[in-house]
Amino acid sequence: MTLRDLFQSVSDNPGLLILLLLPVPAIAFLANLWSGQTAEEIWKWRYVYAVLVYLACIPGMFAVTLNIYLFLFERQSIWDMNLVIQVLPILSMVGTLMLIRKKLPFSYVPGFGRLSGFLTLIFAVMGMLWFIDRTHIYAITYIPFAYIAIGFVALLLIIRFAWQRIF
Template sequence: MTFRDLFEYAAAQPGVVAFFLLIIPALVFLLNLWVGETAEAIWRWRYLYAGLVYAACIPGMFAVTLAIYLFLFERQSIWDVSLVLQVLPILTMVATLVLIRRKLPFQYIPGFGRLSSFLTLIAGLIGVLWFVDRLRLVAFTYVPFSYVLIGFVALLLIIRFAWSRIF
């Protein structure tokens, strides 16, 4: 099964995909109503909040990455965007994060820093690849591929370090 097959299968059942994406912010909303207002009550539920953050952010980050890839590299028209597969995961991610932020700061959610670091790494990688794609540079060189790979990893580490210093 390829990604194309998976997306065609998911696009054939938009109601099921929409249900699973919309249930996440609904669960967060209900959890916010159910959990008390004291710090101890909220603290006990932080792992459930973390699970809901991951359930919303992984498809959301994938949808953001896919949309950027399709617009920058594949030149997809905005009229061809699948609302259920490309827009709804992003809206689900944003709604879930907004609802959770009202109850619990992100610094107390286990593993949230890893998600933001991963998104930073993906953004840096897409930026570098887009720059190389626009440069249309073809080089014939005797430099071993391992040196090129080490340079690429070093560039990603520099981007991550710069991003952490900025924010």
């Protein structure tokens, strides 16, 4: 089974994906109601919020990355977007994060920094690949592949360090 087959199967039967994605913001809303108002009561719920963040962000980040890939590299038209696969995970992620942010700052959610760092790394890699694709740099070189790989990793580390300094 290829990724295209999986997407086609989900497109043909979107009920399961909807059943998996829509309860996450609903549970975040209910957690906001049940977690109380004092800081101590809210602090006890931080791991519930962490699970909700991961349940919302992993499919949402995948959908964002998929959209960037399809629009930049595959040149997909916006009219050909699959709403269930390409839009619903992003809406679920945004809704969940907005509900959680009303109750608890993201700095208190365990593991949220790792997600944002991972997303930064994905965007940096996609940006570099897009730049290489658009400039049509094709070089035949005698440099060993290990040096190119080390340079790529060093460039990623520089981008991550600069991103942390900026934000």
